[in-house]
Amino acid sequence: VTRAWRGAAIAAVIAIVIIALTPYVWMLLTSFKGRLDALADRPVWMFDPTLEHYGDVLIDKKYLPLVWNSLFVAVGTTILSLAIGVPAAYVFARARFAGKEDLFFFFLTTRMAPAISVVVPMYLLFNKLGLLETRIVVVLAHSTFNLSLVVWMMRGFFAEIPPQMDEAAQLDGHTRAGAFVRVLLPLAAPGIAATAVLCFILSWNEFLYAFILASFESRTLTVGIPGLVTPHGTLWGQVAAVAVVATLPILLFTAVVQRHLVRGLTFGAVKG
């Protein structure tokens, strides 16, 4: 009986992997296909690969600057969220004060806030302030979800560091702030790195805020790609090529932070 179970389980796993990967692989293949292969009536799996779409779309259609915009926004929001969120997380992990859990819940609700509801007033407010269409606005908008991600994840990481470490550092003559910077931050470094990667991914992948708030020049990759889809005669090779550029680095990053994904995506509810 056990061998039969095992055989069935392995067959199921193979099926799961095929289903999970085939659509992405199909897009990857499409990015290397000539026009005729991409538009064939019958799906083409073997073909002479070409790199022309990458050059066409990144250089000729000037999509390369969008990569820079995405990088700017993702790095910007990551730094901002960490700089502000890590100290706050430390306080949430160590301090005791009335209403702490409620305040913490407030951070959660901001992470959950529906983008479509937040972006409407944001658009009007930034419009009045004359800030609309800059990359800075998108950086700020992305901190709506990244700041609370940082606070939630880092609280967990700080909580895992024994409080004796704080005490020892203070006995060594550090002030509270000094102990935080010189002792706690280095101890939490792996957690900070994992959190940073997750922040980067969430911002890099985000669409709605960037779509509404950025201008044509400051638009990010995710906003730029759908622009290549037209009702008539979409060049799918080019769409696929930019999509690969937008996704492949993220998939590599994912492998790095996989251990921390569960915690990051469940607000620390499940440790993983």
Next chain:
Amino acid sequence: MAPSRSRRASALILDRGIGPLFVTPALVLLVLVVVGPFFYTIALSFTDLSYALPDRDGSFVGFDNYRRLVRSDPVFWDSFTTTLWFVVASVAIEMVLGLAAALILAGLLARGRFVLTLVLVPMMLAPVTVGLIGKLMLQGEFGMLTYYLRELGLMGQQTAMLGDPKLALAAVVLLDIWQWTPFVTLVMLAGILSLPRGPFEAAIMDGAGRLRILWDITLPLLRPIIALVLLLRSIDAFKEFDKVFILTGGGPGTATELLSIYTYRVNFRDWDLGYGAVCAFMVYLVVLVLCSVFYKAMSRRDRSEP
């Protein structure tokens, strides 16, 4: 013993100066980017502001917009129903498939982790690219999936999923399942691997079969995690925008117009901002309710843990 413990407890309370210093910047930023806009939305919802009609300059109109929502906007309620169908169908299927996959992977132990990395691909892709992949595969003329569905006789030779109102919603659900089942698997697997071994060993000693162990031990022990994943997925599915916006744009007609897409249309196509604020507020309200359920579920779990 007692004095030293209380000394430790007091050492844990941060110096008076540092706590507020560390938390305030985060609070200020959140007030600026979330709380401010939230109250601005509520204020807007009582005005007639429109960027399309110059005579509607944002004067106070009382509850007019709310009255319009309740009495004379069937499209809003249609999109509300569509959203509910979308949430229920995709989340239910994701839960079942994701849990099944997690149970299978947990049985493979060490190799399960490696397989998991591959399976996670769909949920790490930008939702926009997920939408584009769906569009590429479901194209009427040369879509890969369209071709195989027709060949297998599962779909008529002239049928294109994205062009048919009923099938378009199914396509949207299908794509969401493809993207988010890995999330359910990931969290469930973490949950399964963290379960205590004792009950399982006892059951095996008693000679219980696999299905019996699954039904009587694994699932009851997993219940809190199942509830958490269910809530998190429901909240996210309710907010869904990117994929569907790219895949169908809400069409054909309004067949796949989710609440978020309708809200987008009212605000940024019709520029009917006063009424659009009411729609945005409704989405907010539902998510807030789901959130507080999530919070209650979580604090109950924390209390039950030693």
